[in-house]
Amino acid sequence: MTADIGLGLSVVATALWSGLLLTLTTILHPMFAPRGAAGFTEDMRRFLPIARRSPTNYVLVVALVVSPVVALVGLWHQAGSAPFVLTAAGLAATVAGPLLMSSRLAEPNYAVILSWDPDAVPPDWGIARSRYFRLNWQRAILTWLALGLFVAAAYLYYT
Template sequence: MIVTLLTALAGLLSALFAGFALAMGTVINGMLGDLPPEQYLSTMRGIITHGRTSVTVSGLVVGPVSLGIFLLLLRLPAIDTPGFVLSAGGTAAHLTGALLVSRFVAEPLYDTIMAWDTPPTDWPDYRRRWARINLIRALLPLLGAGLFFAAVLISQ
């Protein structure tokens, strides 16, 4: 019972992160495209600064990974079952999309933007790249959520 509840919680948190990343890459990014370059830079600096220090964002990134690892340890005696495999897949998908893509793809882009004195003439290219990064950051955790929820369903 506890494994099922924790798996559902991991799926929910992964889905919440996916929704957050999708909103950033579509709604917020669309709004940023309407801003003049200096306002874009100021707004992005605010998003980056607050995003890097947000307990909510950190929880949505780390929560499903931590729960996933804990679940894999709990399911270890049943390593050859679909529940273990689905939980491992959910953990890997969320880890890749929310943590690794953020750390190794989004963060270097953020560092570049934070270093600008003024936006370069190609700043719209950075905005489009940020949208693509957020799409990846949304789709992989969404896949992770689906795998976690599938693990819940097969345990019923």
């Protein structure tokens, strides 16, 4: 029962987070990319404070980490089985992407972007913008990988 709940919630939480990252990378990136320094800075000043403090972020990140742990506890008697290994790999991708990459790399970059004055953006602003886009894509890929691993684990567990 614990494995059922953990695997189910892992798939749901990761799918929801995947949707957020799909929206960010395929809809918002193309909106932000053509903007000049001042426009990009203004966009980020509107977007980032809301995105960073959204309760959705906090709830989903906790669910992304806790759900696979619950699944692994339920699968412990099957340690070494394909569902266990796939769930553990999905947890590793989740911790590496949405958790560590966000807190250690993306958040400091957000602070840099938010420190800019739209009327006096530093000449090297494009580096931070490129880093912003790249980190979003890297987190998205790790999240999509985790989703695939959780779906595969659930499929194998239930069949």
